[in-house]
Amino acid sequence: MKNRPVTGSRVSDEAASWSMRLDAGNLSSSEQEQLAKWLTESPDHVEELLIMNALWSTLDNIGQDISLPNLESTDVVHLDSIKATDIGNTSRFFPNMNIFKKLSIAATFTIGIAIVLLSTVTNNKNYHIESYATETGEQRNIVLGDGSTILLNTQSYLEVAYDENVRRVNIIEGEALFSVVQDENRPFRVGAGVAVFEAIGTQFNVNRKHKDVTMTVIEGVVSVSSQPQTTSDYARGEGSDDRQMPTNVPKTEVVVSAGQASLVKSDGTLAYLKEADIYQTIAWKERVLVFRDATLGYIAEEFNRYNETKIVITDKELAQTRLTAVLHAHRLDALFETLQTATHIHIDKVGEYKVFLRNVTNPKGV
Amino acid sequence: MEEPSIEPNATVLEDQYDKVYGFVLRRVRNASDAQDLAQEAYSRLLGMETRQFIKQPAAYLYRIASNLTYEYARNKHRTVSLQEFEDIENIDILSSTGTEEALDDQVYNIRLLKHLEKSLKSMPKMYAAVVVLRKRDGMSHNEIAERLDISTHTVHKYLTRAMKICREASEKFK
Numbered sequence: 001m002k003n004r005p006v007t008g009s010r011v012s013d014e015a016a017s018w019s020m021r022l023d024a025g026n027l028s029s030s031e032q033e034q035l036a037k038w039l040t041e042s043p044d045h046v047e048e049l050l051i052m053n054a055l056w057s058t059l060d061n062i063g064q065d066i067s068l069p070n071l072e073s074t075d076v077v078h079l080d081s082i083k084a085t086d087i088g089n090t091s092r093f094f095p096n097m098n099i100f101k102k103l104s105i106a107a108t109f110t111i112g113i114a115i116v117l118l119s120t121v122t123n124n125k126n127y128h129i130e131s132y133a134t135e136t137g138e139q140r141n142i143v144l145g146d147g148s149t150i151l152l153n154t155q156s157y158l159e160v161a162y163d164e165n166v167r168r169v170n171i172i173e174g175e176a177l178f179s180v181v182q183d184e185n186r187p188f189r190v191g192a193g194v195a196v197f198e199a200i201g202t203q204f205n206v207n208r209k210h211k212d213v214t215m216t217v218i219e220g221v222v223s224v225s226s227q228p229q230t231t232s233d234y235a236r237g238e239g240s241d242d243r244q245m246p247t248n249v250p251k252t253e254v255v256v257s258a259g260q261a262s263l264v265k266s267d268g269t270l271a272y273l274k275e276a277d278i279y280q281t282i283a284w285k286e287r288v289l290v291f292r293d294a295t296l297g298y299i300a301e302e303f304n305r306y307n308e309t310k311i312v313i314t315d316k317e318l319a320q321t322r323l324t325a326v327l328h329a330h331r332l333d334a335l336f337e338t339l340q341t342a343t344h345i346h347i348d349k350v351g352e353y354k355v356f357l358r359n360v361t362n363p364k365g366v
Numbered sequence: 367m368e369e370p371s372i373e374p375n376a377t378v379l380e381d382q383y384d385k386v387y388g389f390v391l392r393r394v395r396n397a398s399d400a401q402d403l404a405q406e407a408y409s410r411l412l413g414m415e416t417r418q419f420i421k422q423p424a425a426y427l428y429r430i431a432s433n434l435t436y437e438y439a440r441n442k443h444r445t446v447s448l449q450e451f452e453d454i455e456n457i458d459i460l461s462s463t464g465t466e467e468a469l470d471d472q473v474y475n476i477r478l479l480k481h482l483e484k485s486l487k488s489m490p491k492m493y494a495a496v497v498v499l500r501k502r503d504g505m506s507h508n509e510i511a512e513r514l515d516i517s518t519h520t521v522h523k524y525l526t527r528a529m530k531i532c533r534e535a536s537e538k539f540k
Binding site for chain 2: 012013015016017019020021022023024027029032033035036037039040042043044046047049050051052055056058059060061062063064066067068129131133135157159172
């Protein structure tokens with residue numbers, strides 16, 4: 001096992017991005033330079049890029065019978081076409097077949113078993129799914145068939161599936177504000193990781209960031225439940241049913257009313273906040289960020305969600321500095337101005353898209 | 367050993383990719399080996415002539431990994447397989463490293479591929495769609511953008527996210 005987490009980390013993000021940039025081809029000389037610089041920063045970068053490229057190259061042999069996820073019509077993704085006929089395709093995995101003639105029959109037999117074992121069939125559910133995504137700094141208003149609206153915040157991705165019995169939304173990442181038109185026969189159900197929120201007609205905000213999901217009710221009532229991962233999911237190494245629409249009728253755990261909030265953690269733990277700050281919660285609509293006694297690390301992270309220019313803080317102590325401020329999400333200059341008043345912070349702009357915040361008393365960082 | 371020459375021939379590279387990456391993935395199964403490989407590649411990379419390196423970092427990295435793979439294969443042959451296969455020199459040294467291992471690799475790669483295909487099924491469908499169009503249909507990023515009516519920037523973003531999910535899946539797979 002690795003003694004440090006790599007997947008899901010920033011290194012892994014960057015490696016994936018570089019790998020795909022290389023796949024696109026024609027890197028500009030400045031991109032080549034950036035890549036060279038990134039690679040020389042750490043052996044972890046080298047390792048992760050090699051692995052990412054290796055995985056990408058493994059996908060070269062993707063089954064020709066793998067079908068394109070259905071993006072418009074009523075059937076959802078039908079990618080499960082791993083059939084017994086795949087055995088007919090094995091030659092592409094064994095281009096040097098003559099070599100293997102030298103091998104024992106037993107060994108060949110092993111391949112046969114491996115392939116048969118791989119021919120697993122999985123179930124699919126049928127929905128009509130629409131997906132919506134926003135780029136960095138983008139906000140998008142979505143009007144659904146029933147008149148309900150979703151305001152999608154920056155760097156967010158969600159999927160919507162309506163049928164005659166239920167209105168389903170699944171937040172894969174990011175934040176959204178829901179205004180739900182009342183329909184007693186068709187509950188409005190929002191899934192976000194292990195959390196499920198259900199409303200009939202109301203307004204509420206869901207924020208899925210990292211592993212936690214915060215839901216704040218602006219108007220009306222929302223029921224909150226969580227569906228912890230089952231042991232069999234763990235055993236299969238699949239994690240929770242994260243990418244699926246919330247299907248089961250959720251078991252009500254907590255009812256949250258206007259002005260209140262709930263927090264669901266990735267392990268299914270559910271917390272309830274009696275007095276939420278509504279203004280702070282939905283200020284993002286106006287691209288206003290409200291920080292009350294927030295750490296600089298958190299503030300940087302929030303600004304980074306909205307802007308291509310990224311704030312980097314390497315000094316741990318500095319990242320823990322607390323600040324109260326109301327700022328426009330795109331006004332980095334205003335943030336820096338506020339920070340200038342704190343004398344121990346040095347603001348160092350590097351290139352067009354990076355700003356390092358450094359501790360003057362400890363300039364190298366920890 | 368010879369200094370690696372750059373100006374790689376594109377088609378030769380294509381051909382070698384599988385071998386090198388098969389090697390890398392085999393190392394991934396044993397995490398400490400993967401770290402050793404990366405460490406070694408990293409230190410060689412730092413020793414490279416900087417001006418050339420920043421012009422073509424990916425090609426250099428690939429070349430280093432390729433050399434390491436070759437060295438590994440050669441050592442392996444010396445110590446293990448010679449007496450077992452007398453006609454060993456006729457066999458492509460990289461693709462048949464100790465044959466049993468090569469077989470293992472290929473079975474592993476098939477299993478990994480199936481696992482990744484499964485992971486494609488469960489990820490958001492736009493992420494999966496860009497991967498399928500790229501890998502199954504061989505479309506360029508621009509063509510995918512046109513086909514799905516999204517920007518190439520978004521294509522890049524979806525591909526990146528899909529790969530992140532595949533990477534996480536690969537960790538769980540082993």
